[in-house]
Amino acid sequence: MTRRIVVGGVTACDVLVVGAGPGGGNAALQCARRGLHTILIEDHPEIGTPVHCGECISEIACDNLGLDLPDHVISKRVHGIRVIFPDGTQKRLTEQGYVLEKHLFERWIANEAAEAGARGHLSHKLSLMERVENARFNGWMCDGKGEQFPIQAKVVIDASGVAAVCSKAVEPSEGIPLNTTGEVVAGMQYEMLGVPTDGYLDFYIWPKFAERGYLWMIPKCNGRANVGLVTEDRPRAKKALDEFIESTHFRELEQTRPPWKEKGNPAFGGTIPISGPFENTHFDGLMLVGDAAGFTSPLFEGGSHLALKSAVYAAQTAAAAIAEGDLSADRLAAYPRLWKDEFPPYGKILKGKNALFDLTDEEMSLMGRCLPDEMSDMGASGKAMVVLRILLRRPGLYLKRIVPAMLAFGYSRAKHYGW
Numbered sequence: 001m002t003r004r005i006v007v008g009g010v011t012a013c014d015v016l017v018v019g020a021g022p023g024g025g026n027a028a029l030q031c032a033r034r035g036l037h038t039i040l041i042e043d044h045p046e047i048g049t050p051v052h053c054g055e056c057i058s059e060i061a062c063d064n065l066g067l068d069l070p071d072h073v074i075s076k077r078v079h080g081i082r083v084i085f086p087d088g089t090q091k092r093l094t095e096q097g098y099v100l101e102k103h104l105f106e107r108w109i110a111n112e113a114a115e116a117g118a119r120g121h122l123s124h125k126l127s128l129m130e131r132v133e134n135a136r137f138n139g140w141m142c143d144g145k146g147e148q149f150p151i152q153a154k155v156v157i158d159a160s161g162v163a164a165v166c167s168k169a170v171e172p173s174e175g176i177p178l179n180t181t182g183e184v185v186a187g188m189q190y191e192m193l194g195v196p197t198d199g200y201l202d203f204y205i206w207p208k209f210a211e212r213g214y215l216w217m218i219p220k221c222n223g224r225a226n227v228g229l230v231t232e233d234r235p236r237a238k239k240a241l242d243e244f245i246e247s248t249h250f251r252e253l254e255q256t257r258p259p260w261k262e263k264g265n266p267a268f269g270g271t272i273p274i275s276g277p278f279e280n281t282h283f284d285g286l287m288l289v290g291d292a293a294g295f296t297s298p299l300f301e302g303g304s305h306l307a308l309k310s311a312v313y314a315a316q317t318a319a320a321a322i323a324e325g326d327l328s329a330d331r332l333a334a335y336p337r338l339w340k341d342e343f344p345p346y347g348k349i350l351k352g353k354n355a356l357f358d359l360t361d362e363e364m365s366l367m368g369r370c371l372p373d374e375m376s377d378m379g380a381s382g383k384a385m386v387v388l389r390i391l392l393r394r395p396g397l398y399l400k401r402i403v404p405a406m407l408a409f410g411y412s413r414a415k416h417y418g419w
């Protein structure tokens with residue numbers, strides 16, 4: 001742990017990271033490893049709870065990020081995703097991965113950050129940011145609830161999730177060009193016990209329960225599983241999940257509170273941004289990572305891989321900018337260049353998702369039946385065969401953009417940051 005630096009009653013640091021989810025924890029870790037004086041704040045009294053995640057992360061993500069997961073954060077190893085179409089047709093996207101105890105994972109990353117020298121402060125909620133300027137931009141004076149405030153930082157990394165708090169904490173007079181009003185969908189789940197599994201994540205594309213979304217069974221250790229959904233019909237999310245459970249084999253199983261939840265309704269979840277990456281993810285001395293920047297995979301809404309990776313890019317950019325003494329938006333423009341070069345084309349995948357959800361249940365099932373049992377590596381000729389098979393049965397589907405609809409699955413693979 002580094003010692004606290006206080007100048008004239010103000011806590012000072014190189015980088016203030018706002019929010020200790022996967023994005024914030026990794027941003028703090030990466031900044032501290034680069035020798036930056038880093039502070040990580042989290043508005044909750046503990047890291048990782050309430051959990052708002054299905055908790056899966058791919059092996060590709062862990063390799064890509066150099067994450068050597070300790071045993072205690074892994075609940076179960078899994079083989080990949082099984083997509084279940086409306087008529088029950090099942091097709092696999094096999095890619096190895098993990099279901100985490102996500103709160104323990106987030107605590108582990110934050111601890112790694114602390115060991116690398118970052119200082120963490122719980123129950124610290126940022127609400128205001130003002131520019132610090134002499135002849136030129138010198139950083140942000142940040143205020144909020146928590147004894148360490150005010151905190152002066154050369155660079156702020158906004159990892160506050162869907163709240164995207166920094167974009168709102170800056171005085172409107174600063175004319176900050178960051179959009180703050182993205183659309184979100186609701187995600188909700190139960191922990192269930194005695195859930196049968198062969199080690200795949202079951203993703204049900206069943207629009208009658210999950211409008212423009214899907215339902216899942218994500219297996220965990222000892223027969224536990226997250227059974228949930230994401231839907232654009234936010235007010236009906238819980239009712240729709242209950243109806244799904246009632247109409248499937250899940251109705252026989254016991255619902256329980258997850259270990260981190262001592263009381264209250266067993267359902268847990270949150271919201272997920274679905275408008276895609278913000279047009280602007282940086283400003284003078286400010287970068288947005290993870291959900292705060294709108295980084296989620298369009299079809300299955302996975303966001304941890306993208307949050308963790310964008311954090312690496314933000315830390316890398318912060319270190320270079322601070323070393324050069326140039327904190328301007330122009331210097332930090334390196335950050336969007338990095339993520340745009342790496343992350344998959346959101347617009348293209350979104351088109352596929354929209355095309356998929358424009359299909360009727362019957363058309364989706366027909367497409368499902370034409371796909372190979374293993375979808376993870378179809379190749380160009382394999383895809384052409386599937387399209388041919390579909391169009392021979394239903395030529396009109398070409399006009400319903402069956403090709404982009406089919407490609408949306410491929411783009412949801414781990415190698416495209418799907419999970």
Ligand SMILES: Cc1cc2nc3c(=O)[nH]c(=O)nc-3n(C[C@H](O)[C@H](O)[C@H](O)COP(=O)(O)OP(=O)(O)OC[C@H]3O[C@@H](n4cnc5c(N)ncnc54)[C@H](O)[C@@H]3O)c2cc1C
Binds near residue numbers: 019024056127418419
């Ligand atoms: C139901 C559901 C299931 C999901 N399942 C998966 C999945 O299986 N796999 C996957 O990859 N993704 C999944 N996601 C998405 C994933 O959870 C997010 O994309 C990911 O957590 C984003 O990480 P983040 O660090 O950007 O934000 P978050 O994890 O949201 O972390 C943000 C943190 O900032 C804190 N914060 C907010 N405001 C302030 C403030 N003013 N001051 C200080 N701290 C603040 C919050 O308390 C929070 O701890 C799911 C989401 C939902 C809702």
